[in-house]
Amino acid sequence: MTTxxxxxxxxxxxxxxxNAVRLAHPDARILEAMSIAEALHILTSEESxxxxxxxxxxxxxxxxxxxxxxxxxxxxxxxxxVSSEEDQNVVHEALSLGAAGYxxxxxxxxxxxxxxxxxxxxxxxxxxxxxxxxxxxxxKTLEARLRELTPQQTRVLDLMRRGFQNKQIALELQLxxxxxxAHVTEILRKLRLYSRNKAVIEIxxxxxxxxxQRQSRIDHG
DNA sequence: CGCGGGCCGTTTCAGGATAA
DNA sequence: TTATCCTGAAACGGCCCGCG
Numbered sequence: 001m002t003t004x005x006x007x008x009x010x011x012x013x014x015x016x017x018x019n020a021v022r023l024a025h026p027d028a029r030i031l032e033a034m035s036i037a038e039a040l041h042i043l044t045s046e047e048s049x050x051x052x053x054x055x056x057x058x059x060x061x062x063x064x065x066x067x068x069x070x071x072x073x074x075x076x077x078x079x080x081x082v083s084s085e086e087d088q089n090v091v092h093e094a095l096s097l098g099a100a101g102y103x104x105x106x107x108x109x110x111x112x113x114x115x116x117x118x119x120x121x122x123x124x125x126x127x128x129x130x131x132x133x134x135x136x137x138x139x140k141t142l143e144a145r146l147r148e149l150t151p152q153q154t155r156v157l158d159l160m161r162r163g164f165q166n167k168q169i170a171l172e173l174q175l176x177x178x179x180x181x182a183h184v185t186e187i188l189r190k191l192r193l194y195s196r197n198k199a200v201i202e203i204x205x206x207x208x209x210x211x212x213q214r215q216s217r218i219d220h221g
Numbered sequence: 222c223g224c225g226g227g228c229c230g231t232t233t234c235a236g237g238a239t240a241a
Numbered sequence: 242t243t244a245t246c247c248t249g250a251a252a253c254g255g256c257c258c259g260c261g
Contacts, residue, residue: 150245150246150247151246152246152247153246165229165230166229166230167229175247175248175249176248176249176250177249178248178249178250178251179247179248179249181229181230181231181232181249182231182232182233182247182248182249183247183248184230184231185230185231185232185233188231196230196231222261223260223261224259224260224261225258225259225260226257226258226259226260227256227257227258227259228255228256228257228258229254229255229256229257230253230254230255230256231252231253231254231255232251232252232253232254233250233251233252233253234249234250234251234252235248235249235250236247236248236249237246237247237248238245238246238247238248239244239245239246239247240243240244240245240246241242241243241244241245
């Protein structure tokens with residue numbers, strides 16, 4: 001069963017969002033919070049929430065502060081932002097901070113349901129008229145994220161980029177295939193990319209730092 | 222056309238080794 | 242001691258392909 005957490009201080013919006021969610025998932029379990037504090041409280045006892053829908057303006061949060069507090073405590077919780085703010089810069093910032101989607105409040109119930117479906121399936125949902133970021137910014141953030149990878153993850157990514165499949169990567173690095181799979185998952189998470197092919201394409205656009213040879217754990221670098 | 226099997230990719234969980 | 246990294250097993254879903 002799919003569980004949603006709706007964080008909004010306006011009862012009417014909560015109800016509307018709930019209806020949109022049920023349109024896509026009739027048997028969804030829907031939890032409601034009126035503030036970040038209440039959301040955090042709910043999250044302490046509810047470990048399996050599939051998607052949080054967050055209003056940016058709450059009694060105890062302005063701008064992205066509430067989103068960041070959620071993210072800090074529950075980094076793996078997918079959070080889609082629901083807001084009446086449709087400024088492209090705001091949308092942009094939301095996505096760069098790691099929001100799973102951005103749903104303008106002007107969206108119809110039907111579109112909202114479709115967006116929720118997209119987010120749950122792992123892609124990012126953005127307003128229809130949203131224009132993707134220019135390459136420069138993307139490249140910078142991607143390079144920054146690349147630096148978060150561990151050496152082993154960098155090696156796996158390098159082979160991924162060259163078109164190796166998991167089994168081949170495992171053979172090349174002398175690992176079990178399952179280990180490679182785990183690395184791939186972590187790589188995609190760190191790079192905030194949502195499919196292996198996407199990662200290969202995106203990484204192909206920039207230069208990957210050459211993976212270092214494996215050596216002893218004592219690194220005098 | 223629908224169904225089942227196999228392959229692939231993703232995710233989660235758990236355990237050991239090591240660094241702080 | 243706690244946190245991080247690496248590793249592996251297992252379950253799940255999507256896709257394709259052969260079969261009836």
